[in-house]
Amino acid sequence: GAGVSQSPSNKVTEKGKDVELRCDPISGHTALYWYRQSLGQGLEFLIYFQGNSAPDKSGLPSDRFSAERTGGSVSTLTIQRTQQEDSAVYLCASSLGPIDTQYFGPGTRLTVL
Amino acid sequence: GENVEQHPSTLSVQEGDSAVIKCTYSDSASNYFPWYKQELGKRPQLIIDIRSNVGEKKDQRIAVTLNKTAKHFSLHITETQPEDSAVYFCAAPRIGSNYKLTFGKGTLLTVNP
Numbered sequence: 001g002a003g004v005s006q007s008p009s010n011k012v013t014e015k016g017k018d019v020e021l022r023c024d025p026i027s028g029h030t031a032l033y034w035y036r037q038s039l040g041q042g043l044e045f046l047i048y049f050q051g052n053s054a055p056d057k058s059g060l061p062s063d064r065f066s067a068e069r070t071g072g073s074v075s076t077l078t079i080q081r082t083q084q085e086d087s088a089v090y091l092c093a094s095s096l097g098p099i100d101t102q103y104f105g106p107g108t109r110l111t112v113l
Numbered sequence: 114g115e116n117v118e119q120h121p122s123t124l125s126v127q128e129g130d131s132a133v134i135k136c137t138y139s140d141s142a143s144n145y146f147p148w149y150k151q152e153l154g155k156r157p158q159l160i161i162d163i164r165s166n167v168g169e170k171k172d173q174r175i176a177v178t179l180n181k182t183a184k185h186f187s188l189h190i191t192e193t194q195p196e197d198s199a200v201y202f203c204a205a206p207r208i209g210s211n212y213k214l215t216f217g218k219g220t221l222l223t224v225n226p
Binding site: 004031040041042043045048050056058059091098099101102103104105106107 | 218
């Protein structure tokens with residue numbers, strides 16, 4: 001079946017602009033995660049959605065970052081007033097439930113000039 | 114747990130040799146330990162995982178061992194092939210969470226033909 005998809009694959013923006021990154025999880029997966037991967041680094045947890053529960057936003061680095069998940073499926077990560085340090089690959093993952101195998105999307109490479 | 118240490122950061126082996134990557138974690142309650150492989154420019158993909166009720170798990174040339182007393186787990190790749198070249202990440206649950214994973218910083222494995 002279809003895997004996790006993300007769009008856009010690449011995004012170049014100017015400092016101060018807002019960006020929206022989209023994630024389509026695997027159908028039927030109730031858990032959805034966003035991670036950030038900086039060059040040569042591991043994966044930094046950002047936010048977690050599970051079903052209709054309130055999301056765990058504890059990994060968001062600042063209040064410029066927000067995310068929502070509509071209808072328990074598609075999720076959007078929004079970064080307001082982007083800064084150069086926001087440049088990274090943003091990865092989305094979904095799993096059937098908590099602590100099940102996480103399947104990653106291809107990521108969105110964000111470059112803030 | 115909160116801290117996952119991964120070693121080595123880079124590993125170079127000759128084709129056919131074995132490769133071992135080790136991770137340590139801090140939370141003795143952790144019970145799920147996945148390993149992901151990320152090829153250049155690609156998404157991370159799960160290659161093997163282990164839960165705390167077993168000490169070892171094998172899948173063809175790949176094995177993972179878990180030492181709960183010492184709080185470390187290792188990835189073993191035997192008969193390495195050039196296509197094994199990638200960055201490998203270990204992960205463990207964060208303290209008090211059954212869904213948030215902390216990832217190691219990764220090991221760049223190069224298999225020389």
